[in-house]
Amino acid sequence: xxxxxxxxxxxxxxxxxxxxxxxxxxxxxxxxxxxxxxxxxxxxxxxxxxxxxxxxxxxxxxxxxxxxxxxxxxxxxxxxxxxxxxxxxxxxxxxxxxxxxxxxxxxxxxxxxxxxxxxxxxxxxxxxxxxxxxxxxxxxxxxxxxxxxxxxxxxxxxxxxxxxxxxxxxxxxxxxxxxxxxxxxxxxxxxxxxxxxxxxxxxxxxxxxxxxxxxxxxxxxxxxxxxxxxxxxxxxxxxxxxxxxxxxxxxxxxxxxxxxxx
Amino acid sequence: xxxxxxxxxxxxxxxxxxxxxxxxxxxxxxxxxxxxxxxxxxxxxxxxxxxxxxxxxxxxxxxxxxxxxxxxxxxxxxxxxxxxxxxxxxxxxxxxxxxxxxxxxxxxxxxxxxxxxxxxxxxxxxxxxxxxxxxxxxxxxxxxxxxxxxxxxxxxxxxxxxxxxxxxxxxxxxxxxxxxxxxxxxxxxxxxxxxxxxxxxxxxxxxxxxxxxxxxxxxxxxxxxxxxxxxxxxxxxxxxxxxxxxxxxxxxxxxxxxxxxxxxxxxxxxxxxxxxxxxxxxxxxxxxxxxxxxxxxxxxxxxxxxxxxxxxxxxxxxxxxxxxxxxxxxxxxxxxxxxxxxxxxxxxxxxxxxxxxxxxxxxxxxxxxxxxxxxxxxxxxxxxxxxx
Ligand SMILES: Nc1ncnc2c1ncn2[C@@H]1O[C@H](COP(=O)(O)OP(=O)(O)O)[C@@H](O)[C@H]1O
Ligand SMILES: [Mg+2]
Numbered sequence: 001x002x003x004x005x006x007x008x009x010x011x012x013x014x015x016x017x018x019x020x021x022x023x024x025x026x027x028x029x030x031x032x033x034x035x036x037x038x039x040x041x042x043x044x045x046x047x048x049x050x051x052x053x054x055x056x057x058x059x060x061x062x063x064x065x066x067x068x069x070x071x072x073x074x075x076x077x078x079x080x081x082x083x084x085x086x087x088x089x090x091x092x093x094x095x096x097x098x099x100x101x102x103x104x105x106x107x108x109x110x111x112x113x114x115x116x117x118x119x120x121x122x123x124x125x126x127x128x129x130x131x132x133x134x135x136x137x138x139x140x141x142x143x144x145x146x147x148x149x150x151x152x153x154x155x156x157x158x159x160x161x162x163x164x165x166x167x168x169x170x171x172x173x174x175x176x177x178x179x180x181x182x183x184x185x186x187x188x189x190x191x192x193x194x195x196x197x198x199x200x201x202x203x204x205x206x207x208x209x210x211x212x213x214x215x216x217x218x219x220x221x222x223x224x225x226x227x228x229x230x231x232x233x234x235x236x237x238x239x240x241x242x243x244x245x246x247x248x249x250x251x252x253x254x255x256x257x258x259x260x261x262x
Numbered sequence: 263x264x265x266x267x268x269x270x271x272x273x274x275x276x277x278x279x280x281x282x283x284x285x286x287x288x289x290x291x292x293x294x295x296x297x298x299x300x301x302x303x304x305x306x307x308x309x310x311x312x313x314x315x316x317x318x319x320x321x322x323x324x325x326x327x328x329x330x331x332x333x334x335x336x337x338x339x340x341x342x343x344x345x346x347x348x349x350x351x352x353x354x355x356x357x358x359x360x361x362x363x364x365x366x367x368x369x370x371x372x373x374x375x376x377x378x379x380x381x382x383x384x385x386x387x388x389x390x391x392x393x394x395x396x397x398x399x400x401x402x403x404x405x406x407x408x409x410x411x412x413x414x415x416x417x418x419x420x421x422x423x424x425x426x427x428x429x430x431x432x433x434x435x436x437x438x439x440x441x442x443x444x445x446x447x448x449x450x451x452x453x454x455x456x457x458x459x460x461x462x463x464x465x466x467x468x469x470x471x472x473x474x475x476x477x478x479x480x481x482x483x484x485x486x487x488x489x490x491x492x493x494x495x496x497x498x499x500x501x502x503x504x505x506x507x508x509x510x511x512x513x514x515x516x517x518x519x520x521x522x523x524x525x526x527x528x529x530x531x532x533x534x535x536x537x538x539x540x541x542x543x544x545x546x547x548x549x550x551x552x553x554x555x556x557x558x559x560x561x562x563x564x565x566x567x568x569x570x571x572x573x574x575x576x577x578x579x580x581x582x583x584x585x586x587x588x589x590x591x592x593x594x595x596x597x598x599x600x601x602x603x604x605x606x607x608x609x610x611x612x613x614x615x616x617x618x619x620x621x622x623x624x625x626x627x628x629x630x631x632x633x634x635x636x637x638x639x640x641x642x643x644x645x646x647x648x649x650x
Pocket of ligand 1: 019024042043044045046047048050051171
């Protein structure tokens with residue numbers, strides 16, 4: 001797979017998130033290396049989504065530290081973290097269904113766009129050129145996932161099927177050329193083959209972007225085995241194991257965590 | 263991939279002519295007709311024509327023609343407006359009503375930005391308009407400031423008062439934000455009623471508008487015709503409505519409009535992709551309050567007299583109902599909705615006592631038949647926009 005560079009892109013130290021008395025994350029130390037695909041696995045309720053939420057600023061940490069590159073983002077608001085080059089998809093789809101596919105994808109490029117009132121209202125020529133550029137990029141991205149999608153760029157997102165909505169969400173996460181992408185169960189609601197296809201598409205795009213780092217949360221173990229460089233296993237908000245999927249899957253503690261849940 | 267070059271298929275423009283002409287005739291008829299049965303018939307015919315036009319593709323054809331030829335549309339509307347003014351030239355009551363409709367419509371365009379776009383419920387639009395009106399009255403006492411600036415100050419003071427409210431509006435989510443504006447809408451009246459400095463319940467008198475040396479109390483003599491002085495106000499409010507329509511339309515068809523929508527629909531997704539929720543809400547709140555204050559100042563100077571009773575919480579509710587009735591988020595919808603809501607109680611005297619009940623029934627009736635309002639919001643298609 002991809003050659004691993006050892007420098008760390010994201011680092012969590014003693015990261016703890018509490019909901020009342022519940023430790024959703026408990027003193028978590030995780031390193032994400034530059035350019036790797038990190039699988040985040042663990043039984044239901046083990047804190048995978050919470051981890052993605054806290055590093056993207058949706059939740060705030062109760063204790064501990066998160067570093068993205070050299071920047072401490074522990075107390076940063078979500079909208080500032082995004083400008084450090086982090087983007088994501090959500091476990092439950094979060095498209096704005098009444099808006100067009102284009103509007104949804106443009107949101108992903110928001111931080112690269114000119115949001116000034118003067119530019120948007122008065123300098124319509126340069127605004128239109130910017131919109132055209134985003135439309136071209138969105139079409140190109142959508143085409144990779146499904147050649148039929150570019151023609152639906154200005155259809156409302158609600159008119160798309162489940163899989164195409166997922167694809168649009170992934171395009172939204174990729175169009176801003178992020179350094180780090182968080183994928184929360186990209187396979188949810190899809191069949192085996194569809195999942196494989198979508199993930200292949202993501203990996204294809206990743207190659208063309210070069211250097212993209214991905215954290216992927218997934219239940220589908222075949223997929224995790226195929227795409228990840230490394231895995232971290234969570235249970236009750238704690239890291240119980242870490243390493244190559246093959247080694248992790250053979251670990252007795254991990255087996256017990258999964259069996260204990262089943 | 264085929265780049266979508268703009269298809270050069272000529273769309274027929276005649277539906278645009280028909281639509282604008284029909285709107286002008288219907289508007290004139292509704293303003294002119296005094297007889298209540300005739301008025302009912304005119305309303306029924308208008309509704310039937312609109313229904314058929316929507317049903318058999320007329321509206322769609324008109325929309326395509328309009329979006330392909332924006333300047334033709336603007337030209338036609340200008341010509342039609344002049345024609346309406348010509349017909350109503352000495353009907354003071356009709357002209358005053360028309361100007362009032364335009365003032366309401368423009369305030370509701372501001373509400374559209376707040377509620378329809380950014381999702382901020384504002385139950386104090388009339389209070390913000392009142393802020394503008396009272397600003398104009400107080401500045402008029404001092405004298406010295408040109409009226410163009412007085413009107414702008416009306417808008418700015420409304421923005422300022424709004425900014426005092428914005429913290430609770432932002433901090434509290436959903437219904438609580440609405441409650442904050444509601445409290446302000448009610449308190450505004452209580453405060454003015456109790457305050458002699460602002461004229462108390464008797465209100466304040468203020469002089470008419472004098473813009474760049476032109477006194478709005480003068481009749482207009484042109485081409486051997488005499489136009490009532492109220493034509494001044496219809497032209498001014500018409501221009502302001504047109505500017506607000508263009509501004510709000512451009513806003514909607516820009517990134518700003520997209521971000522407003524995203525903030526309304528999904529704050530989590532919005533902030534994860536870098537939108538600062540508070541900034542966009544404050545921006546929408548400011549734009550809407552400015553329009554309300556500005557038009558409130560125009561209203562005050564037009565009627566020459568303002569009292570707390572002109573800007574009640576009930577009036578704020580009426581403005582919200584115009585936005586909902588018109589089709590929330592569709593700026594064209596506020597025009598027919600404002601016309602119906604302002605005109606009918608004036609015309610149908612028996613309604614006046616039961617004004618609020620009438621609005622409630624009207625809103626329920628129309629929303630039952632058309633859940634998205636008279637003119638439902640369309641999906642934004644940013645690529646079709648190349649020029650202003
Ligand atoms: N917003 C929240 N409020 C309260 N409890 C939460 C919240 N989000 C997650 N939790 C709890 O935190 C634990 C971890 O949840 P989550 O991160 O969603 O697990 P996973 O994604 O691994 O299935 C669960 O027990 C869940 O109930
Ligand atoms: Mg989860």
